[in-house]
Amino acid sequence: MHLRPLDQSAKLKDVLYEIRGATLTEAARLEAEGHAVLKLNTGNPAAFGFEAPHQIVRDMIAAIPTAHGYSESQGIQSARRAVVTRYETDPDFPVFDVEDVYLGNGVSELITMVMQALLDEGDEVLIPSPDYPLWTAMTSLSDGKPVHYRCDETQGWQPDLEHLESLVTPRTKALVVINPNNPTGAVYPRETLVALADIARRHSLLLLADEIYDRILFDDAVHTPLASVAPDLLCLTFNGLSKTYRVAGYRSGWMVVTGPREHAAGFLEGIQLLASTRLCANVPAQHALQAALGGVQSIDALIAPGGRLHEQRDVAWRGLTSIPGVTCVRPDGALYLFPRLDPEVHEIHDDARLVYDLLVSEHILLVQGTGFNWPTPDHLRIVTLPEARVLAEAVERLGNFLSSYRQ
Template identity: 40%
Template structure:
């Protein structure tokens, strides 16, 4: 009977994976057995001892009570756009051509890629890097061309590797700074090297800077767009991380660069924004209070993260077969494993044996023949210490298993 024929999914979905969430399925199964679970896998600060600042919550609640619950302008409400512009300018970004608010920074990334990249063209993405880019490019039937970050150089992008991978079908370079999953922060020389390549080959730069306010050790974050006002760059950011509001789903994009070069592209972006109506409306009223208001919560967050980073690096590096470059931004570490077991298998067995949930490095990309874990060091110090103790015991038992 024709009515019993299976509905087949589109081929473009075949290569869409998301390692961060995929491990949760196994973790839920193990949790159902009653085992205590220690979650070091998802970068959601609200799951731990971090809270959305009161003035950010209050602004959203007031907007809801004031019945700001209809559709918003497709590019965002004026007060939000103004605050985003001021924040970008404080970061040294000038020659701004457009600003738009989206349903999380993820939507901004997807819209901007969709407006630029044709099927068969390619985009250079960092490896290790955030798997959203892989999923979006797969959906667009475009090619992802990974470039490597250099673990021996603090996970800085390898400029020579980037240069070697640019070809006639390359449309853009993705830069995640600070990086997820390594926690590295790009230095000025690296950023200038990327800019030089983008200028030479007429490429867009997609600058994912969602963790720009979470720089540890008093370090400096440099927005790549601030170093060349004429270079076409889209800088992505949002409320999710620094303002502890990932569930608000509020992000944005700031387009900067030569107006004559980006004008048609900006209009294409706005066509897609209009087609999807608008981002969440009442939550947009939190943007100006967040960016222009009290920032004292950031001091508290960074103090906690610095202590938890230090514990993580010290305890991980003390485990035989593990080495960890100290992250300088965000709240991720990407320790290297010297083991025979495949890292995905390692993560699965670790969950089953200990209840410690991490994410396999292969889910973010890594150099061939290397194995890593992504660890989120948001949990309280005692949770981290317990988890690292269990990881050490587990590696001592299973590190020589060849799968």
């Protein structure tokens, strides 16, 4: 019997997701040989001893006996109501109602749906560089063209607004803003958001605000939702349970539509259509969402000075910045560090190779900066979720490794 060779579709050609990339196979091989591999590649709190808040678990278990049917495609009414209530406490956030809320199997699914509903071949989307790579991947998969605007490391990774506006063309449809940012940990001040909204206003761009880290803030950092400075623009705000509530495996996220809808009826119908084709998001996880948003913000103790996440950020940042030839903007939010390896000191031509060599030598798994659509091989991303002593040791080993590493 002759079986026709099967290759992946051509549309996957530009789809990149190095966070779970090829080095994972090598990590699995090392583990199979009995080595412990420290995986600092994914922002998965459960893998580092963070427990699911018990109210969420309890309510989800209580819902299971009656949560076995499909729900409405946008999500159960009571969970969408909880999303509305969450934003009602912010007087600047534009008013919206349950029909403007979509629940998804994580923010990831909602991003995928939106890009599919929005883009025709060649339509352009402005995406930060570095970015959370799903935005670029889903733009490509939807036949769109990702256009990366620079974030400026010398300015605390703030978006370079001049560069951003210079990239706008008649094909530009949307502007993606990730705030607090993955991978840089930057939190944008209100003036930056106002300036981003002005650019969107001048060029009639859809705003796509990924705010999944909006409650993971350190010291005096304040998060301003993008929608709150652009009530006159169509804005989709994305958020979910994976980070703030540490239940990434439940796959539970939401999207809120604010601003004028009349000019976008077709696009919104497209989202509705795609929401129906996947029937609905996991229903027990929608109950988890309702419980989470109705409860206390238990992340607060972890991010306060002396709290676990705060301490881990500090320990990792101090360790990294004491390695010769390594600098790092101290993150104001999120769960990552994005250090720079000075090319004068560390001559790296291939950062994927560096990550692979570090894994084989030290059994530490990081992600290379180019995996976040950063153009040059001079950055790494490190997850700050492990306990401080584990992070301190990992960073020390990274320093020792780099001191003799040459490409």
